[in-house]
Amino acid sequence: IPYPNKNGEPCGFGFRNGAFLQNIRKHILTQRNIRVIEGTVTHLIEEEDTIVGVNYKRKLAADEESLYAHLTVVTDGPLSKFREKLSKPVNKLNGYFLGLLLKNCELPFANHGHLIMGDHPPMVIYPVTSTSWRVLIDFKGEKPPRLGRDFKKFLLEEFEQAMPKSARAAFVAAVEEGKFKTFPNHRLPANPIKRQGAVLLGDALNMRHPLTGGGMSAAFNDVLRLSNNLEKIIDFSNLRQLGKAVQKFYETRHLGTQTTNILADGLYGVVYNPDLRKAFFEYVSRGDKYAEETCSILAGLNKDKKLLLNHFIAMARYGTQLKISAEKPGVVVTESLSMVKDAVGIITPLLLSEKPDPGNKLMLEALNRIV
Numbered sequence: 474i475p476y477p478n479k480n481g482e483p484c485g486f487g488f489r490n491g492a493f494l495q496n497i498r499k500h501i502l503t504q505r506n507i508r509v510i511e512g513t514v515t516h517l518i519e520e521e522d523t524i525v526g527v528n529y530k531r532k533l534a535a536d537e538e539s540l541y542a543h544l545t546v547v548t549d550g551p552l553s554k555f556r557e558k559l560s561k562p563v564n565k566l567n568g569y570f571l572g573l574l575l576k577n578c579e580l581p582f583a584n585h586g587h588l589i590m591g592d593h594p595p596m597v598i599y600p601v602t603s604t605s606w607r608v609l610i611d612f613k614g615e616k617p618p619r620l621g622r623d624f625k626k627f628l629l630e631e632f633e634q635a636m637p638k639s640a641r642a643a644f645v646a647a648v649e650e651g652k653f654k655t656f657p658n659h660r661l662p663a664n665p666i667k668r669q670g671a672v673l674l675g676d677a678l679n680m681r682h683p684l685t686g687g688g689m690s691a692a693f694n695d696v697l698r699l700s701n702n703l704e705k706i707i708d709f710s711n712l713r714q715l716g717k718a719v720q721k722f723y724e725t726r727h728l729g730t731q732t733t734n735i736l737a738d739g740l741y742g743v744v745y746n747p748d749l750r751k752a753f754f755e756y757v758s759r760g761d762k763y764a765e766e767t768c769s770i771l772a773g774l775n776k777d778k779k780l781l782l783n784h785f786i787a788m789a790r791y792g793t794q795l796k797i798s799a800e801k802p803g804v805v806v807t808e809s810l811s812m813v814k815d816a817v818g819i820i821t822p823l824l825l826s827e828k829p830d831p832g833n834k835l836m837l838e839a840l841n842r843i844v
């Protein structure tokens with residue numbers, strides 16, 4: 474899928490997470506109105522129902538200290554310790570990503586991410602330098618993959634042939650080297666509880682499958698929306714105004730994150746369904762708007778939920794058309810129906826998690842019961 478054109482040239486940006494964050498931190502350190510304290514928050518300080526600050530320990534310190542504020546921004550990431558104070562989380566562990574690094578090799582499309590799908594768990598491969606690539610392999614289930622004695626053999630048997638030829642030797646070398654990283658993959662729809670004095674955002678509030686690399690876009694969307702609301706407040710001791718700004722953030726943040734969330738978890742459902750997986754591949758392979766618009770949603774550039782839905786439905790319809798034209802009509806009717814049913818079954822719960830308006834909610838709930 475080509476990058477969008479800017480001034481006649483394909484244009485896309487890749488960031489190394491660590492370097493990107495360090496540069497943001499460097500920038501923050503130059504701001505005169507910001508004081509940085511490095512430490513670990515141990516408790517949120519609560520007075521009745523209001524959060525008034527935090528207890529924390531500085532790096533290497535033995536004693537706790539306290540900080541008080543009109544607003545505490547809680548953003549402690551995927552393994553959040555404080556999310557239960559500020560939301561009602563219904564967290565689903567989808568499985569784990571196993572990470573490997575491919576060195577000194579090329580993939581078919583330089584400077585592009587690769588999603589490898591087939592009769593094996595999906596793999597995502599993306600460049601981290603001009604000669605090395607990160608591979609993430611999905612492992613479904615409650616427990617991380619067991620990195621025992623036979624694990625390397627299993628990886629080679631299961632995935633070596635699925636790798637593009639140009640990367641196979643590097644894959645074998647990475648498996649032999651055995652520097653594996655595992656990360657849990659969660660689906661956590663946002664379900665905040667409004668508490669005076671604090672706000673929850675980022676992965677602590679809401680997570681989706683990292684297959685599409687959407688988490689950072691969602692976190693930045695939260696930062697932007699919350700700061701736009703807070704910017705208008707002149708006096709932070711005006712708790713009513715502060716509360717309203719947080720409330721507005723919770724009510725509207727989905728407008729910036731819903732397409733990222735639906736696409737990530739929707740695509741995760743699609744890659745495990747052989748018919749839909751093929752339909753998706755054939756659909757985006759048509760190029761033009763089929764590729765460009767889906768890619769712009771994936772990149773977080775386009776946040777039009779209707780457009781995403783149209784593509785999702787059109788993809789399932791295209792899949793059924795392909796089936797019907799490839800085989801005898803009578804044989805495929807049941808399979809085609811089940812493909813549409815599967816597509817609806819994947820997308821409906823995701824739409825229900827993203828604040829549908831009341832009319833749509835009733836329809837989606839009814840659909841959810843049927844599929």
Ligand SMILES: Cc1cc2nc3c(=O)[nH]c(=O)nc-3n(C[C@H](O)[C@H](O)[C@H](O)COP(=O)(O)OP(=O)(O)OC[C@H]3O[C@@H](n4cnc5c(N)ncnc54)[C@H](O)[C@@H]3O)c2cc1C
Binds near residue numbers: 512549551676685
């Ligand atoms: C394998 C994988 C690949 C990914 N790839 C991409 C990608 O390509 N693109 C993308 O956009 N997103 C990607 N993501 C998702 C992205 O990394 C996250 O969505 C994003 O980092 C969330 O930001 P956050 O600030 O909410 O949480 P985090 O980035 O986790 O930051 C939370 C911070 O809080 C700190 N913290 C935690 N507890 C405390 C405490 N008690 N006191 C003080 N500090 C604390 C942590 O040390 C951490 O620095 C990926 C995720 C995974 C797992």
